Amino acid sequence: MALLYANNICSEFPRCGMHKSCAAKMLRQLLGRRFLVFAIAWLAYASGYLLRKPIGVIKVDLEQEFKFTKLQLGWMDSALTLPYATFQVLFGSVGDTLGARRTSSAGLLIAAVSMVSFGYWNHLRMFLMLLVINGIGQVYLQASYGWRHIFFLPSVIVAVSSVLVFLFCSEPSELGLVIPSKDLQTTSNRDVSTVLSWSELLKMPILIDVSLAMFCLKLVRYCMYMWLPLYLLSHLSYGKTEAGMFSTMFEVGGVVGSATIGLVIDRMFKGNGILGSAISALFCTVCLLCFTLTRHWGVAFNSAFMVLVGAFNCGPDTILGGSVSAQLGEMNGRSSAASVTGIVNGFGTLGTVVQGPLIGFVSEHYGWPAVFYIMVAFSMLGSVCIFHASTLKAALAQEQSTSSGDSRRDIQRLLVEQEI
16 A cells, blocks of 8 residues: 555656655655654643643632732733734744744743743732743642642643654655645645635624634633632632642543534534534533532532533534634635634634633622623523524525526526527
């Protein structure tokens, strides 16, 4: 099989004079390098979350030690997510210019250096600045050494990940490898006649609904990431370790949901991922409401409903922010898949920025039950937006089918007239 693939390489690049054995050797290098890069990239991406999760875990310590209000704790969330959103939208071209290996390793190293000293400062402004830079297992650490050491080991892990990315995640061109069937055309050869401006993109049907849905789902998700440990400690009387461990139930559900909900939607709603995502968001709303109503029933009920909330919240993310957005950008011959995907995910990231001050204000003035009812409302709004998008998509498909049928009948009529 490898030799057959090697023959394909030679047939696609006849001028390289590549021998079969040479092509097979290059193929083995490609496969080995691909698995190595995937493993390191996965570990590096996962390590980045080691510097996000502790912020939710240590909020009770910051509140007690520095007398921070919940609104100030909320602004710390925004300090982390706002620069992330800004650089994601405005500086995405830096990765194309410098290369993924350099930008990824530099970003990980900057985040690690910024947070390694987090526990040694005592001022809100310094905390905010370090979280801003950071935007571009730790439960046991907290229980054993206190919150001031909680970022040290994660920062070391992230720094090691940065070195691994820089050393091993080289691009094929840097290694002298040839990717078979790779499109070598430059962007100057693309047809840009159907690329839409931002104002034209925002007039697209369905796009606003999908973007608002992503805003709502991401707001709910990051509220769970950043505030669930504090809620468990202050409202449900969990211990620090128990609160930190239990709060990961949402992430466990998110991992399971991201891997399985998309597969289920593809099989049960073939060609209609929007409808499947709407149903998943609706289930998330129901499970979140059930968690709110049964919050005093014990750890077993809390864990079960929180896993379900995580699964049904995170499941639609890859569909709405990926395949659905790309389909919208390519609808009717457009060439704006990347732009549409950026808008949808940008709206989602805006939800992560807003949730900090919003949840801090609501919890401080109206109590924790109000926070969860607000999350239920946002989750419900997200599901309604997706259902509306599904209805619009079905109507557009019907309209296109009718217009194409009319066009075929007009062509047939013209042919008959010409024969007459």
